[in-house]
Amino acid sequence: MEFGGGRKIRRSRRIEVxxxxxxxxxxxSCPPTGNVSLTEFDEMAIERLKILRTVERLNLSGQVKSSDDWMNKLYDDFAKNKNFVHSAEKISSSKRDExxxxxxxxxxxxxxxxxxxxxxxxxxxxFIAHETDLFRARFIHxxxxxxxxxxxxxNNNLHFTPISAEEVQKERENLVGGTYNINSGDMMEGRTFYKL
Structure with missing residues (x-):
């Protein structure tokens, strides 16, 4: 029995960020395409599992999820894993491939x-619980x-309208009461609220 007969044509495909x-x-939302070697498959699974185990360990430590201390410990652990993108920094052209x-x-x-x-x-x-916590931490970051x-x-067709500063002031008490891990003193600093 012959599979894929004939010679194979190897094409390099570059995925642009x-x-x-x-x-x-x-x-x-879409499964990945392309080829992954068995070694790379194994390495990626272990890397991701380590990340999710870190999230689990922090959750079990009694710290408040998404608190500054929780986030700092999580991102300290991320820094040890060079293959995991967690940064919100701008991409320089020299680091684009990385x-x-x-x-x-x-x-x-x-x-x-x-x-x-x-x-x-x-x-x-x-899996869902820890992936959700991981997503939340990355979203906050x-x-x-x-x-x-x-x-x-x-890119994900999420169309929400940010509320104005006046509306934030008007609804300040409700926003503080309905927002996790926030106090009224730091509400205006770097936070955007959206109408749902």
């Missing part, structure tokens, strides 16, 4: 663990750079 991974945040590869690894590794953790309901719940959030919302 602007078109495939324009934001450090992803909804993982960021592209890291965002691809993030995308592929999510789907690898998604497959691995779909066997039982308990595993699914564990990226929200410090408004353009990353705008790009993410635009």
């Amino acid at each position: 602007e078109t495939s991974y324009p934001s450090p945040l992803q909804f993982y 960021v592209e590869a890291a965002r691809r690894r993030d995308h592929v590794s999510h789907f690898i663990l998604r497959l691995a953790y779909c066997r039982t309901e308990d595993l699914r719940r564990w 990226c929200s410090r750079n408004g353009s990353d959030i705008k790009n993410f919302m635009l």
